[in-house]
Amino acid sequence: MLKLAPSLALSLALAVLTGAVQAQTPDPVRSEQVKPPASAPKGSLVIIGGGLRGDNADVWGKIVNLAGGKGARIAVFPSASGSPERAAQSIIGYLKKYGADAFAVPVAIRLADSDYRKAADDVALAKKIRDSDGVYFAGGDQSRITQALVREDGTRTAVLEAVWDVYRRGGVVAGSSAGAAIMSSTMFYNPKAILAMLRTGVTDGQEIAPGLGFVGDDVFIDQHLLVRGRFARMIPAMLAKNYKLGLGVDEDSAMVINGKREVEVIGYTGALLIDLSHVVVDKTKPDFNVSNVRLSYLDRGDKFNIITQSFTPSPDKAGGRLDPQRPALRGPVYTNDILGNSAVVNIMERLIDSDQEEAIGIAAGNPRSTAPEVGFEFRFTKTPESVGYISSVAEAYSVLNIRLDVRPIDIPRPLYKYR
Structure with missing residues (x-):
């Protein structure tokens, strides 16, 4: 982060105490401050864009370290996968390679010879998860996660409540691909192709549906972002649900978000920050249009504070600010x-x-x-x-x-x- 003059640093310190930090922060990415959610959990999120390679020590190691290091107990949810047994064993193998003591949670609609609804409200299984140090959600189809962990009346199952308990007290919740999509309160559910979505719009209950909301109600999350050009589908989805801030992470990369809502990008590439706080839409036109979206690309090693809207470049870029001249x-x-x-x-x-x-x-x-x-x-x-x-x-x-x-x-x- 850029060094500040003493007088400005003092002003910023006072502004932080009064909740008034806006465009005064060094390298602000947005002009409007995002308020932290009430009673924010103490834990951390590791939001992975999908395609996580087994040799990505930055991401796997971060998950294990945030869970407490060697020997940390991590519950693996293969709920999204079409082959839950295989997915769970693969993820458990990688987590053990990096020092964790991982185990599979048998709650998945595709799990053979299993009643996922009964398992999701199993008291003993919920306690096992609650006693863990972290949770990992596998990739696949995110609708399978919400179907397995949320009751038909919209309330949380015992197993999902246990995950929230881990997160509230300071544990880590990680997820890749579908496991990343469920991190926000709204997720893509059954989306059309990107161009088709721009042409025909976004319908609640079809293209989008409720997620699990670990990141809070104010940030929209998407994954496989750069490889699949998904930034364009984030914009109409965010407009439909009135999100001002969106974060989309690329494959083999992750965003780590701690209890203070500080974001760090790790892994292979980076993440895109989409700001709609000053967006304009011409509703007189029949086709999709939007003006004054603000985009920022956060590369690996970069940090961003959701609350203060300030950006800190990675150490290798600390002296590399470009001269527009x-x-x-x-x-x-x-x-x-x-x-x-x-x-x-x-x-x-x-x-x-x-x-x-x-x-x-x-x-x-x-x-x-x-x-x-x-x-x-x-x-x-x-x-x-x-x-x-x-x-x-x-x-x-x-x-x-x-x-x-x-x-x-x-x-x-x-x-x-x-x-």
């Missing part, structure tokens, strides 16, 4: 497939270190279609608040406060003719 790149910045693998971060990185003030990305459908269709233009713009950092040891960037405007465009078909 000395850009490394010149010429237009654009992509024809903004929903492609890591395209959104690539365009943000190129823009922040460019002599250009804006960049364009296009989202379109099947080029072989014969009928005209609606596509979308994603316009990225640098603002006075836009900041970039570059690593001293690798070509890796952190990018703050890029403005994004999305508007519908007509895509003619056929897109091309052979000569």
